Amino acid sequence: MTVDEQRAEEVLPTPSEANPIRVLIVDDHALFRRGLEMVLGQEVDIEVVGEAADGAEAVTMAKEMAPDIVLMDVRMPRRGGIDATSAIKEAVPSAKIVMLTISDEEADLYDAIKAGAMGYLLKEISIDEVAADIRAVYGGQSLISPSMASKLLSEFAAMIKNKDDRPQLPTPRLTDREMEVLRLVAKGMNNRDIAKQLYISENTVKNHIRNILEKLQLHSRMEAVVYAVREKLLEIT
Known part of the structure; x- marks a missing residue:
């Protein structure tokens, strides 16, 4: 797309x-x-x-x-x-x-x-x-579902541990704000909740997500989370 x-x-x-x-x-x-x-x-x-x-x-x-x-x-x-x-x-x-x-x-x-x-x-x-x-x-x-969001991150954390020796590809640089938004998306939060958390408008959240997808050349929010975890852009606790 x-x-x-x-x-x-x-x-x-x-x-x-x-x-x-x-x-x-x-x-x-x-x-x-x-x-x-x-x-x-x-x-x-x-x-x-x-x-x-x-x-x-x-x-x-x-x-x-x-x-x-x-x-x-x-x-x-x-x-x-x-x-x-x-x-x-x-x-x-x-x-x-x-x-x-x-x-x-x-x-x-x-x-x-x-x-x-x-x-x-x-x-x-x-x-x-x-x-x-x-x-x-x-x-x-x-x-x-929030419970599934945590399982998603756990799944990819395990994948990362099993593939630490694979070649690392250069990844597009996200801004600090875009990383904040991506972390909240990874927690299963919707646009409204993210907007409240960061004290910004829902339209601003949508713009950040659109920019993230453009930079990562992906199609959906969930794909962005998967990509970010895989490329170690997000820390897994």
């Missing part, structure tokens, strides 16, 4: 009843899909355009419907959610995918990020929070 494409994604039309966020729900439990559909159906700016019971069906439906957001379970029959995420991102690059799962395995989180997911949420969150999370991802934010 080019810088221009990243900026174009940030200038999305404001969702409304006339222009709702189109959502595809993917989960192998029919009862969960129905419950989620009922909750989201009460939101005037969100429209559930389809449901899929496994990854294979999700890929087919995503190609046909080109949803804005895909809520994707991780472990499903026939084709898992992570493999389906890779396929959907290749076929429908504009679709933003959020993993909504019971799996708190570090490997699943890591693989989901590599596959292109913009969020990783555990099903322990309140179902009423899902609508707000959908709006946040549609608006360009990446979401990750």
